[in-house]
Amino acid sequence: MSTPQPPDDESHSQAAQLVRALLERHGIPKHRHSSFVGELFGLSRAAAHQRVNKSTAWTVDEFQQLADRFGETLAEVLGATTPHSGTDAVLRVGALQIGCRVWFASETDDTSSDALVAMENAGSYVVMPATAAVGQESLRIARLEVGHAKAVAPRVAVFDDERDVANALCAHLRTMGIEAMAYYTAEDLLADIPQGLFDGYVIDWLLPNKETTVSLLAAVRHQPKRSALVLLTGNTRNGSADPAEVAAAASNFKAQLVEKPVQPPFLLSALVTDGLDVTGRAVAPLA
Numbered sequence: 001m002s003t004p005q006p007p008d009d010e011s012h013s014q015a016a017q018l019v020r021a022l023l024e025r026h027g028i029p030k031h032r033h034s035s036f037v038g039e040l041f042g043l044s045r046a047a048a049h050q051r052v053n054k055s056t057a058w059t060v061d062e063f064q065q066l067a068d069r070f071g072e073t074l075a076e077v078l079g080a081t082t083p084h085s086g087t088d089a090v091l092r093v094g095a096l097q098i099g100c101r102v103w104f105a106s107e108t109d110d111t112s113s114d115a116l117v118a119m120e121n122a123g124s125y126v127v128m129p130a131t132a133a134v135g136q137e138s139l140r141i142a143r144l145e146v147g148h149a150k151a152v153a154p155r156v157a158v159f160d161d162e163r164d165v166a167n168a169l170c171a172h173l174r175t176m177g178i179e180a181m182a183y184y185t186a187e188d189l190l191a192d193i194p195q196g197l198f199d200g201y202v203i204d205w206l207l208p209n210k211e212t213t214v215s216l217l218a219a220v221r222h223q224p225k226r227s228a229l230v231l232l233t234g235n236t237r238n239g240s241a242d243p244a245e246v247a248a249a250a251s252n253f254k255a256q257l258v259e260k261p262v263q264p265p266f267l268l269s270a271l272v273t274d275g276l277d278v279t280g281r282a283v284a285p286l287a
Contacts, residue, residue: 234260
């Protein structure tokens, strides 16, 4: 099979369309496309905007980097195959849980095996030995793949109005298997919180002009799904922030408090302590 090639210049913005489609199906808001690409490839804001919206100057290596970032194949990103064919599920055998992909059998399909079956729970599927599902409604499986399954990394939003700080924290979290996205303005994060994109939030306490991020903390805690919440502060010792006010906010919004400069292991520990599930990040696909 020949290796798929990226679109050529005859299609004015087909390459950019593929990039936008990839970002959208992985839950990146449209207004974040340019900043995401800029952070990933180290581009200026103007260059990233050009790439995302109308550039054809995408290389195979860059498409491969995007594919690796989101756990897709190059062929899937370039549209040569349909991403996520089959249905994502979790294979559960005893205490072992492994991400997998299944294809369900029709009622007349004689090729399926009844050794494993799938059960639906709130839109998700769990695959288990048929003997564990006796007497319960289940689905027959025609095909199951574990080798191509990807662990779903927890997603964390990191807010700090200092770009270097936000980017550095995101970089550290990514090395720990967490999908981290940087935000530099409170308005951008406030707009995305109701969309339920994240499993956790890391929020700096102080804004410019000595305003605080109470509105962000409140927005996170007003969501129906509880998320891990870490409050950063590095200004209590120099008097820029009131320690009593910071402590009260951490208590009121049930946030873990981490002092800057941040030590990455402490930050991860605070996220986990507040409920961030990082078990999936360590699951490796089986050959």
